[in-house]
Amino acid sequence: MKKLWIIAKRELKERVSSRSFLAFALVGPLVLLALIYILFLLGGSEKKHWKVLVMDEEQILNNTLFSSEDPNFSIDFIPLFIDYPVFASEEKYQDYDLSIWVNEKIITNKKAIISYREEPTESVKRKLVYHLERRLDELMVSEFTDLSMQDYRAIKQPLSVSFKNVYDPRSETSYLSGWVGYVFGMLIVLFLFLFGMTITRSISVEKNNRIIEVLLSSASANQILGGKILGIGIAAFIQFVFWIFLIGLGLFWMRLTIFPDWFDPAVLAAELNASGDPFDISGSNANNFVDLVYNQINFGIMLLFFILFFIGAYFFYGAIYAAIGASISGQSDGQQFIIPMSIVLILVLGAGYFTVYYPLSAITTTFSFLPFTSPVVMLIRLGNGFEPGEAWQIYFALFLLYLFAVLTLRFGARIYRKGVLAYHSNITWATWFKWLK
Amino acid sequence: MLSVENVFKSIDKKEIIRGLSVNFEEGKITGLLGPNGAGKTTLIRMINQILSPDKGVISWQNKLMTPENLTTIGYLPEERGLYRNMSVLEHALFFGALKGMPQKNILHQLDTWLEKWGIQDWKNKNIGALSKGMAQKIQFLLTVLHQPTILILDEPFSGFDPVNIDLIRQELLRLKAEGNTIIISTHNMKSVEEICDKAVMINEGQKIAEETVINLQKAHKQDVFSVTFKGNMIAFANALWVGYEIVDKFDKGQDIFEVHLKTRRENTFNDLLQTLIAHVEIIAATELLPSMEKVFLAELQQKKKEE
Numbered sequence: 001m002k003k004l005w006i007i008a009k010r011e012l013k014e015r016v017s018s019r020s021f022l023a024f025a026l027v028g029p030l031v032l033l034a035l036i037y038i039l040f041l042l043g044g045s046e047k048k049h050w051k052v053l054v055m056d057e058e059q060i061l062n063n064t065l066f067s068s069e070d071p072n073f074s075i076d077f078i079p080l081f082i083d084y085p086v087f088a089s090e091e092k093y094q095d096y097d098l099s100i101w102v103n104e105k106i107i108t109n110k111k112a113i114i115s116y117r118e119e120p121t122e123s124v125k126r127k128l129v130y131h132l133e134r135r136l137d138e139l140m141v142s143e144f145t146d147l148s149m150q151d152y153r154a155i156k157q158p159l160s161v162s163f164k165n166v167y168d169p170r171s172e173t174s175y176l177s178g179w180v181g182y183v184f185g186m187l188i189v190l191f192l193f194l195f196g197m198t199i200t201r202s203i204s205v206e207k208n209n210r211i212i213e214v215l216l217s218s219a220s221a222n223q224i225l226g227g228k229i230l231g232i233g234i235a236a237f238i239q240f241v242f243w244i245f246l247i248g249l250g251l252f253w254m255r256l257t258i259f260p261d262w263f264d265p266a267v268l269a270a271e272l273n274a275s276g277d278p279f280d281i282s283g284s285n286a287n288n289f290v291d292l293v294y295n296q297i298n299f300g301i302m303l304l305f306f307i308l309f310f311i312g313a314y315f316f317y318g319a320i321y322a323a324i325g326a327s328i329s330g331q332s333d334g335q336q337f338i339i340p341m342s343i344v345l346i347l348v349l350g351a352g353y354f355t356v357y358y359p360l361s362a363i364t365t366t367f368s369f370l371p372f373t374s375p376v377v378m379l380i381r382l383g384n385g386f387e388p389g390e391a392w393q394i395y396f397a398l399f400l401l402y403l404f405a406v407l408t409l410r411f412g413a414r415i416y417r418k419g420v421l422a423y424h425s426n427i428t429w430a431t432w433f434k435w436l437k
Numbered sequence: 438m439l440s441v442e443n444v445f446k447s448i449d450k451k452e453i454i455r456g457l458s459v460n461f462e463e464g465k466i467t468g469l470l471g472p473n474g475a476g477k478t479t480l481i482r483m484i485n486q487i488l489s490p491d492k493g494v495i496s497w498q499n500k501l502m503t504p505e506n507l508t509t510i511g512y513l514p515e516e517r518g519l520y521r522n523m524s525v526l527e528h529a530l531f532f533g534a535l536k537g538m539p540q541k542n543i544l545h546q547l548d549t550w551l552e553k554w555g556i557q558d559w560k561n562k563n564i565g566a567l568s569k570g571m572a573q574k575i576q577f578l579l580t581v582l583h584q585p586t587i588l589i590l591d592e593p594f595s596g597f598d599p600v601n602i603d604l605i606r607q608e609l610l611r612l613k614a615e616g617n618t619i620i621i622s623t624h625n626m627k628s629v630e631e632i633c634d635k636a637v638m639i640n641e642g643q644k645i646a647e648e649t650v651i652n653l654q655k656a657h658k659q660d661v662f663s664v665t666f667k668g669n670m671i672a673f674a675n676a677l678w679v680g681y682e683i684v685d686k687f688d689k690g691q692d693i694f695e696v697h698l699k700t701r702r703e704n705t706f707n708d709l710l711q712t713l714i715a716h717v718e719i720i721a722a723t724e725l726l727p728s729m730e731k732v733f734l735a736e737l738q739q740k741k742k743e744e
Contacts, residue, residue: 006535007535211519218507421482
């Protein structure tokens with residue numbers, strides 16, 4: 001065990017001190033954060049000040065939209081309806097970024113159209129809708145009731161309706177939560193590929209420059225293999241922690257700086273009042289993805305199972321990558337093994353994609369237990385949520401993954417022991433089967 | 438003593454070692470000789486416990502070798518390899534730790550060797566920054582750093598310049614004098630003649646000879662002598678008359694000649710010298726022993742005849 005740890009420490013040090021490790025640790029999360037940022041802003045604009053023309057033919061709003069001044073908006077009213085082509089092309093309207101058409105029957109049909117030259121951010125959209133609704137409430141209350149606005153808001157209870165599939169009552173969060181599981185699964189596949197290839201490369205380098213001879217005269221093949229997989233695994237885990245920390249920090253920073261108004265306590269409080277349900281801020285027009293990331297995903301559970309599946313999958317695939325590394329020699333560059341492995345990982349991603357859209361199919365259930373696919377598929381299913389009584393499936397999948405990891409480690413070690421000393425042989429699949437007999 | 442007793446080993450159904458028995462004594466350097474594919478590397482790997490014998494035993498001081506014995510073995514493989522991105526110090530700490538050395542001892546031993554060879558400034562250099570010869574020197578250092586009692590060296594002189602060959606040779610002689618068991622696997626027969634006390638010759642997984650180098654050479658000597666003299670070649674030839682046969686001659690210039698000759702009848706080396714001394718000025722005279730290469734081929738032929 002001591003020798004295994006010595007070898008693991010050397011591997012870890014070599015990986016962590018390499019420039020590529022640091023670059024991957026920084027660039028990877030930044031790329032992912034950039035993607036998240038793009039998703040947050042999907043279709044949005046970063047414009048800070050908006051000039052709005054309210055087309056209120058019947059002057060229903062009485063030239064008032066916001067209850068107080070908002071420095072980000074300047075609002076003009078016009079008692080006309082201006083058609084889109086005119087608004088789009090006529091010079092006198094060119095200064096306006098948005099137009100709001102207040103339907104003459106808005107009180108009864110609740111219809112308004114907001115048109116734009118450049119699509120506003122989700123927060124701008126939400127703010128406009130919120131203030132329009134609020135203004136209409138005021139008008140309706142004064143016209144049709146004797147209530148004060150305060151009383152009205154106190155008794156206003158919006159109807160919350162959600163559609164549920166009787167066979168899948170928990171899928172109300174739509175495909176989005178499945179996609180979050182998929183992103184976690186993709187991270188596993190990405191890390192498996194990168195660090196699996198690191199194992200392959202490290203072993204083949206030691207084999208081909210013959211350091212392995214010296215190592216084998218000091219430690220057993222199992223100790224060397226175990227140390228190598230462990231050391232690179234710890235490096236992968238450190239890399240992963242880096243990613244989680246940086247992504248977490250990035251999301252927190254985005255929440256505080258780039259999208260502060262989405263979480264502005266005043267806006268939030270008003271929305272909560274409006275919705276009446278303190279747990280339902282998704283009832284607003286917030287970007288679903290933002291809502292999902294900040295409110296719906298149980299990152300604690302996801303991270304826990306991500307780590308458990310990651311460790312199992314790493315040892316399961318790592319042993320195969322180690323066997324590939326030991327099979328690379330002067331006569332064989334290992335492509336015959338690497339290409340099928342890469343295809344397997346692509347198929348795993350495909351299985352994940354299938355699971356997002358068909359979470360309840362029989363194939364998905366099969367994928368959930370296959371050690372090759374379970375790390376991705378189970379995380380997607382976890383993102384969707386398990387019904388009570390189904391939780392055993394994830395534990396069983398984990399058990400199978402770890403069981404097969406032990407088996408592949410044993411097979412991998414056998415091929416490693418034989419292959420690592422076969423310098424001049426052309427090692428093929430047939431050789432593997434012969435060695436495994 | 439390191440004993441290999443009736444060892445068999447097959448790899449991929451091919452018999453590589455066939456009933457090999459050989460002893461490697463303490464305080465001696467044994468040359469392990471044989472053509473490519475003879476089974477030398479497999480034997481070395483079995484001693485190093487990289488491979489285990491299918492049959493037979495390998496023992497050290499009359500006890501079966503176990504993984505614990507690995508700490509007493511130093512192994513220098515033929516094809517050298519170190520980690521290019523690791524410094525000499527990092528290599529020492531890594532390989533020393535694998536051999537069970539405490540860190541303090543590793544640092545002490547490393548400093549001692551670096552100081553001894555005057556290469557202290559290499560300590561923190563990466564292997565990638567050293568020349569091939571320098572890296573080989575470091576690999577030898579790492580092989581002996583943990584003060585092994587069994588030293589197995591595969592082609593230890595290859596890749597070294599003459600100065601460093603002599604340096605390594607002196608170190609090996611010193612380690613031998615300290616009572617260590619040293620095994621050298623090589624194709625360089627000259628180095629065997631120069632440094633080995635004993636030679637073990639193997640071919641196709643079987644031992645064909647195990648004897649001291651001098652005895653092997655004597656067993657195959659052909660009573661050929663070398664005489665270097667100053668004088669007249671004709672006078673030299675006349676003096677020999679019919680008692681001797683000239684095998685070869687070399688003109689060294691300035692009336693100096695080296696002649697290889699065989700004795701005939703009952704004539705001895707002393708008789709030869711007495712015959713010549715009155716006619717030419719003798720500079721050197723010695724009995725010519727066969728090279729280990731010739732000894733190996735002769736032993737191989739003899740073995741084949743016996744079979």
